[in-house]
Amino acid sequence: MRTFKLSSLAWIMLIAFSIWSSSLLETCEARKGKHHQWRKHRWAKRGNGGRHPHHHHPSGHSVSALRSDNYITEEDTEVSAAQKSGAVYNVLDYGAKGDGKADDTKAFAAAWAAACKVQASTVTVPSGSVFLVKPISFSGPNCQTDIVFQLDGKIIAPTGAGAWGSGLLQWLEFTKLQRLTIRGKGVIDGQGAVWWNDSPTYNPTDETADNSTEDSQTVDSRSGKMPSTKPTALRFYGSNGVTVTGITIQNSPKAHLKFDSCTNVQVSAVTISSPGDSPNTDGIHLQNSQDVAISGASLACGDDCISIQTGCSNVFIHNVNCGPGHGVSIGGLGKDGTKACVSNITVRDVKLQNTLNGVRIKTWQGGSGSVKNVMFANIQVSEVEFPIMIDQFYCDNGHCANKTSAVAVSGINYVNIQGTYTSKPAHFACSDSIPCTGVSLDTINLKSVQTGKHLYDPFCWEAYGDLKTNTVPPIDCLMKGKPSSSSSSIQSEGGGYSC
Numbered sequence: 234m235r236t237f238k239l240s241s242l243a244w245i246m247l248i249a250f251s252i253w254s255s256s257l258l259e260t261c262e263a264r265k266g267k268h269h270q271w272r273k274h275r276w277a278k279r280g281n282g283g284r285h286p287h288h289h290h291p292s293g294h295s296v297s298a299l300r301s302d303n304y305i306t307e308e309d310t311e312v313s314a315a316q317k318s319g320a321v322y323n324v325l326d327y328g329a330k331g332d333g334k335a336d337d338t339k340a341f342a343a344a345w346a347a348a349c350k351v352q353a354s355t356v357t358v359p360s361g362s363v364f365l366v367k368p369i370s371f372s373g374p375n376c377q378t379d380i381v382f383q384l385d386g387k388i389i390a391p392t393g394a395g396a397w398g399s400g401l402l403q404w405l406e407f408t409k410l411q412r413l414t415i416r417g418k419g420v421i422d423g424q425g426a427v428w429w430n431d432s433p434t435y436n437p438t439d440e441t442a443d444n445s446t447e448d449s450q451t452v453d454s455r456s457g458k459m460p461s462t463k464p465t466a467l468r469f470y471g472s473n474g475v476t477v478t479g480i481t482i483q484n485s486p487k488a489h490l491k492f493d494s495c496t497n498v499q500v501s502a503v504t505i506s507s508p509g510d511s512p513n514t515d516g517i518h519l520q521n522s523q524d525v526a527i528s529g530a531s532l533a534c535g536d537d538c539i540s541i542q543t544g545c546s547n548v549f550i551h552n553v554n555c556g557p558g559h560g561v562s563i564g565g566l567g568k569d570g571t572k573a574c575v576s577n578i579t580v581r582d583v584k585l586q587n588t589l590n591g592v593r594i595k596t597w598q599g600g601s602g603s604v605k606n607v608m609f610a611n612i613q614v615s616e617v618e619f620p621i622m623i624d625q626f627y628c629d630n631g632h633c634a635n636k637t638s639a640v641a642v643s644g645i646n647y648v649n650i651q652g653t654y655t656s657k658p659a660h661f662a663c664s665d666s667i668p669c670t671g672v673s674l675d676t677i678n679l680k681s682v683q684t685g686k687h688l689y690d691p692f693c694w695e696a697y698g699d700l701k702t703n704t705v706p707p708i709d710c711l712m713k714g715k716p717s718s719s720s721s722s723i724q725s726e727g728g729g730y731s732c
Contacts, residue, residue, distance in 0.1 A: 322348045323357040324364065331362025333389060338367040349376035358419060360385035366405070367396045368464065373409035373472070380410065384419035384480050390466070392427045400462025403491070412474035415467075420481045423466040428459050428486035429511050463487040463513070469495050478502055488515040489534065494544075498525040504532075509557030509587075511535035516558065519545050528552050537562040538588070539580075543573035543602070550580045560590035560617070563607065565627045567600015567640040574602045574732035581610040585652075591620035594645065595627035598664070599636035603732050605644045614652035616682050621647060621659040623669055623696070639664035644671040645698075653682040657689035659708050661696035668716040672698030678705045 322344045325331060329340035341356075341364070348354040354377070358364065366388050390404050391397075404423060407413060466485035469475050474497045481504040482489040489505045492498050505516040516532035519525060521544030530553045532538040538555035541548060541563045555561065561580050566573035573596070585591050592609040614620045625639050642663065658679040663669035681688050693710030700711060 320348070320351045320354045321357055322354060323359060325359060325362070329362075329364055331359070331364050331386065333363035333365055333387075335365065336367060337364040338369055341366055341369060345371045348380055349373075352377035353379040353381075355381040355383050357383045358386045358388065358417070360419065362386045364388050365391060367391055368401050368404050368406075370406040370408060371410075372407075373411070376410055378411040380413055382407075382413070382415045384415060384417035384421070387420040387422060389422045390424050390486075392424050394459050397460050397464070400460030401464045402462065403468040404464045404466050404486075406468045406470065407472060407475075408470045410472045410475075413469075413472060414476040414478075415480060416476070416478045417480055420483060421466055422483050423464075423485035423489075425463075425484040425486040425507065425511060425514065428463050465489070465491045465518070467491070468493065469498075471495070473497055475499070476501075480504075481506065483507060484511075485514055487513050488518045488536075488540075490516065491518040491520070492522045492525065493520045495522045496524055498522060500525075500527045500530060502529040505530070505534060505538075507534045509533070509535055515540045516555075518542070519548065521545065523547050525549070530554070532556075532558060534558045538585075541575060541578060542566070543571070543575060545578070546574075546576045548578045550578075551582045553583045554586075555583065556586035556588045556615075558588050560585055560588045560593055562590065562593045562595060563604055564593075564595035564640075565629070566596045566604065567602065568597045570599045570601075570638075572602040572732075573600055573604075573640050575604045575607075576732070577606045579608045579610070580612070581608065583611070584613045584615075585617055585620075586615040588614075588617050589619070590622055591617045591650070592647075593619070593622040593624070594642055595622075595624045596640040596642070597627055598625070598633060599638055600640045601638055601731065603641040603643065605641075607645045608648070609646065609650065610648040612647075612650045612652075614650070614654065614679070617652065617654055618656040619660055620652065620654050620679055621650060621661075621677075623661045623663060623672070625664045625667075625669070626662050637666045639667040641667050642669040645669070646673040647675065647677060648673075649676045651676075651678045652680075654679050654688070655682050657692065658706055659691040659693075661691075661693045661711065663695040665695055668695035668697055670697045670715060672696055672711060673701060674698070674704055674708060674711065675701035677702075677708065680705065 324337065324340050324344045327340040327343040329337040331337065344356050348356045364386060405421065463486040465488040466482050467489065468491040470493045472495050475492070475495055476499045477490070478501045483506040485507060489507070490503070500517065507514045512535055514535040516534045516538040517527060517530070518540045520542040523546050525545070525548045527539065527550045532553065532555045534557070536559050538558040539550060539553070539561045543566055550561065561583060563575055563578060566575065580592060591614045592612055594604055594607070623642055623645065625642065661669060661672065691706060691708040691710060693712070695716070697712045697714060697716055699713065700708065
């Protein structure tokens with residue numbers, strides 16, 4: 234009897250535990266289902282509202298871009314990362330009108346500010362629209378890396394003096410960024426005619442749709458002159474890993490595309506265009522920049538197609554068309570007694586047509602530093618005034634005093650330079666105190682554009698080097714070997730090789 238009671242009691246307790254466990258499980262499932270339905274209804278409500286874009290996770294789930302609930306799962310974290318990677322910010326979504334009349338500067342700034350926070354994001358300037366943008370700087374250094382500026386539309390500069398204040402050095406600027414890409418089939422138009430002519434011209438693209446006070450001031454300022462300081466159209470400063478490809482830059486008030494204090498730069502398939510008589514409109518301007526590659530570019534402008542200034546090294550230029558313009562130039566260097574250092578420059582597979590110069594090195598008297606290890610190869614010239622030039626007496630105003638010190642020029646190689654000239658085939662004007670050394674000529678074939686008519690003979694002054702082959706015409710004035718010991722001592726003391 235005692236055994237029976239104990240067995241019965243155990244049995245009763247087991248049944249009670251089973252009933253309690255079943256009840257608990259149903260409660261949990263009910264709560265889980267309720268939470269799932271709440272989340273599902275909440276997302277569906279957002280989706281139907283159409284206010285927020287949806288991103289698709291690789292698993293196939295559609296998730297709202299904006300979330301405020303505190304229930305964060307591992308899946309939520311993965312989706313958040315996926316949303317940020319490759320995010321796109323269209324300037325139209327930030328208020329840009331794209332009609333060529335309204336001021337879209339604030340919209341561009343807002344789109345950039347959003348993209349700046351997200352790695353590998355893209356700012357989109359869509360095709361089919363014209364955007365009037367005032368001077369603006371897209372700045373780091375707190376921006377994320379690998380940002381893309383996708384330019385497929387057209388950006389135009391204001392033509393009223395009021396937008397420029399007392400004068401600015403650049404119009405569109407990207408500063409202190411890492412691995413930035415500017416790409417697309419779009420156009421940057423500096424509308425430079427009002428600057429070249431030194432008088433403002435009324436242009437309806439300078440008007441705005443809302444006639445705000447700020448914009449009205451810009452319109453009223455048309456009666457004044459443009460500032461004496463002319464801006465570069467597109468400038469990159471202090472950045473690493475910059476790529477510019479596909480775009481067109483035209484009619485800049487001054488230089489079209491400038492890289493200052495940049496490293497690891499790639500420029501490809503760009504088109505630069507302005508009239509041949511537009512003043513100081515360099516195509517591509519390099520300064521204090523290293524490891525630069527320029528290829529597949531078509532450059533037409535009123536000054537140097539490519540200008541290489543002090544502080545540049547490891548520059549590779551190839552497959553470029555130039556003309557009109559002043560050719561491909563290193564310098565001017567050493568102005569106002571400054572020190573200039575340029576080294577390891579290669580320019581090859583370049584075509585120049587109807588340009589002032591072909592390949593040129595120009596330095597001011599009184600400077601210091603050096604230009605060394607330069608290769609000009611496979612250069613095709615057509616109706617170029619001076620295909621080959623080294624000028625250590627460069628002076629752009631005609632009133633420069635003679636000075637002893639100079640930027641030393643050495644290790645300059647010319648290989649396979651062919652075509653036609655209209656004035657002088659080769660001009661080597663080197664410093665009396667610091668002559669040019671290591672000038673090498675190989676396979677030079679330059680003919681007068683006017684058959685049978687004698688123009689100027691090749692000119693050499695204090696230029697030393699070697700003729701690797703016979704040249705057409707003969708360049709017999711190049712002196713063999715090295716300059717005297719006195720010149721060498723001046724170089725070592727003043728300078729030329731102290732970079």
